[in-house]
Amino acid sequence: MTDAIRLIEVKEAVFADNQEVANNLRASLKAENTFLLNLMASPGAGKTSLILRTIQALRDDLQIGVLEADIDSTVDSEKVAAQGIEAIQLKTGGFCHLDASMVTTGIDALDISALDLVVIENVGNLVCPAEFDTGSVKSAMILSVPEGDDKPLKYPLMFSVCDALVVNKMDYMELSDFNLDAMRERVLQLNPGIKIFPVSCRTGEGIAEWAEWLRGEVVAFTNED
């Protein structure tokens, strides 16, 4: 583990009212004008890669921090810290999602008054994280091309609760029978307002559009009364 990473073990606050904790966290982040993004996806869809690309695209405009959830490793936070970005590793033990208490613990470890944007990398899971309000302003998810275009049919809640869908690994399209139009239609049926960004974190394709959307959301949030 590098020196730049702080590791915090978090436990689920089973008795707390998650919604209340989430609302309190949102209010305290608003008071500091810090935008919180909850990023969710399957294992290996490219959450850390997207975070690294987003840092690259927005670091000149925004002060960014990252909360990395992981069951039992610090692999991801080391990659983020290597970019000189403050990364808090939330070690969830066996837990399959982050709740608002865990995120609050992580946020408390950051100097949020100095940050415009904090990105949560949630646990790699298309099911459980969709059920918990983390206190974020917006939620985004990644679906990677090799996972298949039928995933909205199979994990509808996740696709329903997100404000943005990043379709990653577009560079795998040539090897895949992934049908972007069919996927898009399935997603829009669940969630007509969702923004969809086809990208490749490897080649950088599409990252500018995604980053521009996120930057616009942060700016709009900051200018809100």
Next chain:
Amino acid sequence: MTDAIRLIEVKEAVFADNQEVANNLRASLKAENTFLLNLMASPGAGKTSLILRTIQALRDDLQIGVLEADIDSTVDSEKVAAQGIEAIQLKTGGFCHLDASMVTTGIDALDISALDLVVIENVGNLVCPAEFDTGSVKSAMILSVPEGDDKPLKYPLMFSVCDALVVNKMDYMELSDFNLDAMRERVLQLNPGIKIFPVSCRTGEGIAEWAEWLRGEVVAFTNED
């Protein structure tokens, strides 16, 4: 939905002792000489594709049935039923895993006296399913190449509880920096006895070795006292 599929909605038996239910199920399956395999993986790793390939490889030797878990669709069981194989769709609602009670409900819907092998396609999730004994004789998991070779570091319990690991989408290797040796070393450190089968469900590469291992396990189980 085709006529060949039966859809059963299952609910978590929160008050039941899962281990006891699992042991009872295992005993009743043993009495019928029916081998139960629990197949787990991330969303989109290729669970249904592997089941279809396994059916193709073993259907002349073994009578096979399939329990398909899905949160909210019948996509997978339709594909299995199209092969003339009996498929029960277990609709889990929002649940993120199958427990032994849900599997018992599915098994009760099959004529197990006529079956040598039942494969459970668990919910697409590398976290929660690893924690629940389903009553199976053996557990297997799939890791697909696009997910990355670091997954054993991040989801150690899943890699620890499985008897076999199928590394799917080997045909994506050319586009990937996946290091098979590094992955193998990480997995064997967690689970020295695990069998590892690199395959491509698309091309058929490696399927024979996997199917032969599974056939051997079923035969050994059937010949046990």
